[in-house]
Amino acid sequence: MNRIDVGPVTIDIAAPPALVFQMLAAIGQGAQKDGERAEILEEHDGELICDFWTRVSPPVGRDRLVRTRERVWVRPPDRIDYEHLDGPVQGLQETIVVGAGATGGSDLTYTGRYHPRGLPDHLRATLFARPIIHRVMRAHFADVRDKAEARARRSRVFVPDRSGQ
Numbered sequence: 593m594n595r596i597d598v599g600p601v602t603i604d605i606a607a608p609p610a611l612v613f614q615m616l617a618a619i620g621q622g623a624q625k626d627g628e629r630a631e632i633l634e635e636h637d638g639e640l641i642c643d644f645w646t647r648v649s650p651p652v653g654r655d656r657l658v659r660t661r662e663r664v665w666v667r668p669p670d671r672i673d674y675e676h677l678d679g680p681v682q683g684l685q686e687t688i689v690v691g692a693g694a695t696g697g698s699d700l701t702y703t704g705r706y707h708p709r710g711l712p713d714h715l716r717a718t719l720f721a722r723p724i725i726h727r728v729m730r731a732h733f734a735d736v737r738d739k740a741e742a743r744a745r746r747s748r749v750f751v752p753d754r755s756g757q
Contacts, residue, residue, distance in 0.1 A: 596717050598684070598704030598725050603733040606697040607744035609670065613690045615740055617666045625735070627657050640664040641677070648724055681721050683707060700736065702729045 605612055615622075619642055620630045626647045634641040641663055648658045660679030666672050674686040686704040693699045704725060708714035 596706045596708060596714070596722065598686075598706060598722050599702045599729070601702040601726055601729040601733065603700050603730075603737055604693050604695075604697060605700055605737045605740050606693075606695075607737075607740035609690045609692055609698040611744055611747065612698045612700060612736065612740045613668070613670055615736060615743070616672055616688060616690065617668070619664065619666075633661075638665060640666070646728060649727060650724060651720070681706065681717070681725070683709075684721075684725075698740075700733055702733070 619640065620632045624630075627645060628647055629645050631643045632640050633643060641661065644660050644662060645657045646660065647655055649655045658680060660681070661677045662679075663675040663677055664672065665674075670690045672688045674684075674688075676682050676684040676686075684704055684706045686702065689701050689703075691699045691701065706717050706721070708717050
């Protein structure tokens with residue numbers, strides 16, 4: 593089976609890239625909503641093993657928290673890579689990149705790659721998993737945007753460039 597691409601999902605954030613990256617890299621820290629959370633299980637040589645609980649809204653049925661176990665590489669200054677070790681999309685590889693936005697803020701981009709194991713897995717990933725992942729990432733990025741923009745407004749470290757350039 594051919595690889596399935598997930599994304600890209602992109603959002604503009606009116607906050608400096610360094611601030612946005614710092615917030616994304618703070619895995620397991622800070623308040624989350626609706627029972628979502630992350631727990632670092634192992635950490636060594638720049639590699640983390642984490643459990644993530646993410647609220648998922650399937651096309652039919654009730655929202656629920658889904659646990660995934662992921663290997664995470666935080667790659668300063670602008671990239672975080674994930675590999676799903678366990679959970680409903682085991683084998684999914686994901687990347688989040690923080691770039692400099694056109695208007696002085698940031699752009700945040702998610703991409704994923706999945707190698708299905710057979711036709712049923714390919715259909716499940718294409719018809720169900722990919723649209724759900726897009727919804728989850730859009731909601732996650734909107735939450736990051738709101739928190740990063742609020743933090744940037746009160747920051748003394750990440751002062752916006754007011755020179756107009």
